[in-house]
Amino acid sequence: MRKSLVTLASLALVGLALSAFWASGNVNKLSAYGYVGRSGDVSLIVDMDLARIRGGEKYIPLLVWLGHTENKTLYANRASFTLTDSKGAKQPMATPDEVLKNYGPSLVASDYTYVNRLPDYGGMVYLACRALPQVAFFPNPSGRPKVLYDQVELPNRTLFKAILYFPNGAGQDPGTYTFAYDDPKSQTHIEIPFTIPWQTGK
Numbered sequence: 001m002r003k004s005l006v007t008l009a010s011l012a013l014v015g016l017a018l019s020a021f022w023a024s025g026n027v028n029k030l031s032a033y034g035y036v037g038r039s040g041d042v043s044l045i046v047d048m049d050l051a052r053i054r055g056g057e058k059y060i061p062l063l064v065w066l067g068h069t070e071n072k073t074l075y076a077n078r079a080s081f082t083l084t085d086s087k088g089a090k091q092p093m094a095t096p097d098e099v100l101k102n103y104g105p106s107l108v109a110s111d112y113t114y115v116n117r118l119p120d121y122g123g124m125v126y127l128a129c130r131a132l133p134q135v136a137f138f139p140n141p142s143g144r145p146k147v148l149y150d151q152v153e154l155p156n157r158t159l160f161k162a163i164l165y166f167p168n169g170a171g172q173d174p175g176t177y178t179f180a181y182d183d184p185k186s187q188t189h190i191e192i193p194f195t196i197p198w199q200t201g202k
């Protein structure tokens with residue numbers, strides 16, 4: 001009973017912290033599993049619908065969108081994105097070789113099939129922006145996208161969508177995760193805090 005009360009109190013504090021951050025206008029909820037963070041006219045979206053069913057795996061897959069309408073070019077490479085887990089460990093993006101070896105090509109292919117059923121945030125958030133096609137930091141072993149990207153350049157009014165994988169060092173922890181994008185060239189930094197409603201039995 002005492003343990004349950006402590007857990008409920010911890011979750012309540014997490015909820016209050018997230019509510020305060022979202023209320024600031026920097027982060028907004030788009031759907032049950034999708035959030036958008038903004039810096040000026042730059043928008044970063046993260047969806048953890050796929051992540052919630054992969055809690056037992058070595059990597060956390062996040063579906064992200066990045067786009068903008070500012071008069072500048074954004075740059076995104078493998079070092080631009082990090083995930084700070086619920087224990088405070090800042091995780092860099094995994095490499096494609098690590099994911100194929102420790103997660104498996106069949107699971108990556110399944111992830112691409114899964115995300116095709118998720119909401120089209122691009123059409124909801126990035127009005128009048130052109131999508132760069134087939135951007136992939138982790139190519140699909142069984143179809144498109146096939147070409148590996150190491151760096152993406154986003155001119156004014158463009159966006160891209162991609163699956164990103166991060167090491168899962170915290171397991172199915174209910175605490176707060178923070179997804180971040182940092183581009184020193186354009187002086188753009190966005191952080192999105194969220195919790196992952198892990199689906200048990202996966």
